[in-house]
Amino acid sequence: MDTLRRVFGKSWSSNVRLDGKTAIVTGANTGIGKETARDLAKRGARVILACRDMMKAEQAVREIVRDTGVVGVIPCQLDLADTKSICEFAEHIYNSETSLHFLINNAGVAICPYSTTADGYETQFGVNHLGHFFLTFLLLDLLKHSAPSRVINLSSLTHTMGRIHFEDLNSEMSYHPVKAYVQSKLANVLFTRELAKKLEGTGVTVYAVDPGVVNSDVTRHMHSSIQMFVKAFSFLIRTPAEGAYTTLYCTLTPDLKSGGYYSNCAQTTCSRAGRDDRTARILWMVSCQMLGIRWR
Numbered sequence: 001m002d003t004l005r006r007v008f009g010k011s012w013s014s015n016v017r018l019d020g021k022t023a024i025v026t027g028a029n030t031g032i033g034k035e036t037a038r039d040l041a042k043r044g045a046r047v048i049l050a051c052r053d054m055m056k057a058e059q060a061v062r063e064i065v066r067d068t069g070v071v072g073v074i075p076c077q078l079d080l081a082d083t084k085s086i087c088e089f090a091e092h093i094y095n096s097e098t099s100l101h102f103l104i105n106n107a108g109v110a111i112c113p114y115s116t117t118a119d120g121y122e123t124q125f126g127v128n129h130l131g132h133f134f135l136t137f138l139l140l141d142l143l144k145h146s147a148p149s150r151v152i153n154l155s156s157l158t159h160t161m162g163r164i165h166f167e168d169l170n171s172e173m174s175y176h177p178v179k180a181y182v183q184s185k186l187a188n189v190l191f192t193r194e195l196a197k198k199l200e201g202t203g204v205t206v207y208a209v210d211p212g213v214v215n216s217d218v219t220r221h222m223h224s225s226i227q228m229f230v231k232a233f234s235f236l237i238r239t240p241a242e243g244a245y246t247t248l249y250c251t252l253t254p255d256l257k258s259g260g261y262y263s264n265c266a267q268t269t270c271s272r273a274g275r276d277d278r279t280a281r282i283l284w285m286v287s288c289q290m291l292g293i294r295w296r
């Protein structure tokens with residue numbers, strides 16, 4: 001089975017220790033995020049599990065502590081669908097932490113029925129892009145102060161099907177769950193590219209990650225036939241621990257190219273739309289306007 005999995009993604013390991021380092025992983029109560037948090041904790045990092053559901057977060061912390069014997073794993077409330085919650089989370093981090101070396105923007109909602117965030121944005125664009133955009137904005141001073149530090153944005157190969165629909169970013173005129181998801185994942189790539197430029201010379205570097213096809217809870221909103229298909233062919237699909245490899249690669253490997261797109265533990269080329277600097281700049285400005293922030 002492992003051999004089959006490796007057809008789709010190579011195995012990867014590293015001995016790097018992270019004693020004295022602090023990481024935030026969003027959406028760390030399950031799936032790729034939980035496995036990322038588990039690995040970072042095993043390396044000695046202090047890991048903050050930023051989750052919207054504190055019961056699930058505490059359960060994940062108990063599981064990681066039980067399995068690894070480490071202690072520096074902390075649950076913390078963060079709802080990326082609510083800018084008030086993002087502000088409160090950031091305030092808590094500034095009050096409780098003196099440094100932040102890794103911000104792993106992992107949380108995501110995929111192919112869900114139409115809904116909006118507390119601030120009125122379509123949920124997939126609001127959580128996957130705007131929520132992480134705002135979180136990064138708020139935590140940037142701490143990341144700069146802790147440099148060298150890294151921001152890692154979970155995107156997806158599906159970004160290649162995406163387009164930024166400036167005429168209807170919020171899907172108010174028409175909503176298609178796949179179209180909204182792939183738009184949000186393209187936005188992750190464009191955000192990474194533009195942020196890397198703005199952070200040149202600061203010691204904060206940025207990476208976009210495609211984790212591959214991973215057997216996680218990501219299908220929860222999808223049609224039952226897709227869920228059954230995934231279950232039936234799960235032996236071909238990466239486990240969440242394998243899905244975390246490229247995130248960990250971007251967290252731990254020295255001298256990677258900031259602003260790049262990484263898949264299968266290597267830098268690779270993203271779609272042409274993901275390399276469109278003009279779209280990246282406009283998306284940045286529009287995102288700032290939507291969030292009511294000045295970030296140049």
Ligand SMILES: NC(=O)c1ccc[n+]([C@@H]2O[C@H](COP(=O)([O-])OP(=O)(O)OC[C@H]3O[C@@H](n4cnc5c(N)ncnc54)[C@H](OP(=O)(O)O)[C@@H]3O)[C@@H](O)[C@H]2O)c1
Binds near residue numbers: 030051
């Ligand atoms: N699995 C794949 O095949 C695949 C492929 C390409 C890209 N990705 C990307 O990889 C990332 C991780 O996905 P996964 O497969 O691990 O999915 P998952 O198992 O569904 O985990 C998603 C995580 O995001 C959290 N989340 C959702 N909405 C949130 C919100 N408003 N505020 C805070 N946290 C929120 C979820 O919390 P709850 O449990 O409380 O809902 C959960 O912890 C996502 O960005 C996804 O787009 C996954």
